[in-house]
Amino acid sequence: MLILQRSICFMVPRCGTTWVREAIKRALPEGTRPFKEFGSKHSTRMPESNEEKKMFPSVPSLRFCFVREPRAWVRSRWTLGPWDDELTGFWSANMLEFCERVSDPMVEMYFAKYTKLCQFVGHVETLADDLVTVLRQSGEKINETALRSTPKQNWTDWE
Numbered sequence: 001m002l003i004l005q006r007s008i009c010f011m012v013p014r015c016g017t018t019w020v021r022e023a024i025k026r027a028l029p030e031g032t033r034p035f036k037e038f039g040s041k042h043s044t045r046m047p048e049s050n051e052e053k054k055m056f057p058s059v060p061s062l063r064f065c066f067v068r069e070p071r072a073w074v075r076s077r078w079t080l081g082p083w084d085d086e087l088t089g090f091w092s093a094n095m096l097e098f099c100e101r102v103s104d105p106m107v108e109m110y111f112a113k114y115t116k117l118c119q120f121v122g123h124v125e126t127l128a129d130d131l132v133t134v135l136r137q138s139g140e141k142i143n144e145t146a147l148r149s150t151p152k153q154n155w156t157d158w159e
Contacts, residue, residue, distance in 0.1 A: 001043055002035040003055055004028075007138035009035075010065040010114045013042050013085075014076040016124045018153040020066065023131060027147035028140070044113050062138040065114045066131075068124035070107035074099050086110055 002009040002021065009024070011017040025034045036055055039045050047053045067073070077083075078098045082091040087110070090101040115121050120137065122130025128148050135142050 001038050003038055004035045004061075004135075004138070004140055005032075006140050007062045007064060007135065008056070010044060010063065010117060011042050012065050012067055012111060012114045014073055014080070015066045015068050016127045016153075017041070017066075019127065019150060020131060022153060023128070023147045023150040024135075026150050027135065027142040027144070029143070044117060046117075062120060062134065063118045064120035064122065064134045064138075065118050066122045066124055066127060067111045067115065070104040071099070072124075073107055074102045077102075 001011060002024065004024070009020060011020070021035075028034045038047065038052070038055055047056060068076070075095065077087065078095045082088060087102055087106070090098060090106075092098040092101065120130075120134045122134060128150075132142070132144055132147060135147075
């Protein structure tokens with residue numbers, strides 16, 4: 001997760017997280033540390049110890065994440081290969097077979113471990129607009145032009 005001055009971003013795999021990280025770096029004022037990271041990249045673990053809690057903003061923070069259309073997410077998830085997560089048992093080297101095995105409700109349950117922690121859930125399909133919206137709602141000072149000029153990251157031809 002990324003911890004900003006006034007917000008926390010949970011990083012859902014295959015939902016624009018590499019782009020979001022870079023866009024936030026570009027959007028925040030020069031000379032400021034763009035964010036701290038807590039836990040592994042896609043962690044949903046909240047801080048427990050007093051030492052961990054010191055990393056988090058002293059002001060109330062808006063928690064947010066991004067998801068994507070379930071079928072597009074399943075295709076993108078397939079590109080990771082057999083990864084150790086809830087969908088490992090459905091893996092197939094054939095993308096179409098993997099996509100048939102993973103239902104939309106399964107994807108929604110996967111997303112829920114992130115979305116249930118958040119007050120704002122944006123979408124990959126409107127990533128830049130949603131990131132601008134949530135950063136403004138949280139009170140982060142941003143350069144919108146710099147954010148929107150961030151090149152696409154990890155994009156595939158079929159997206």
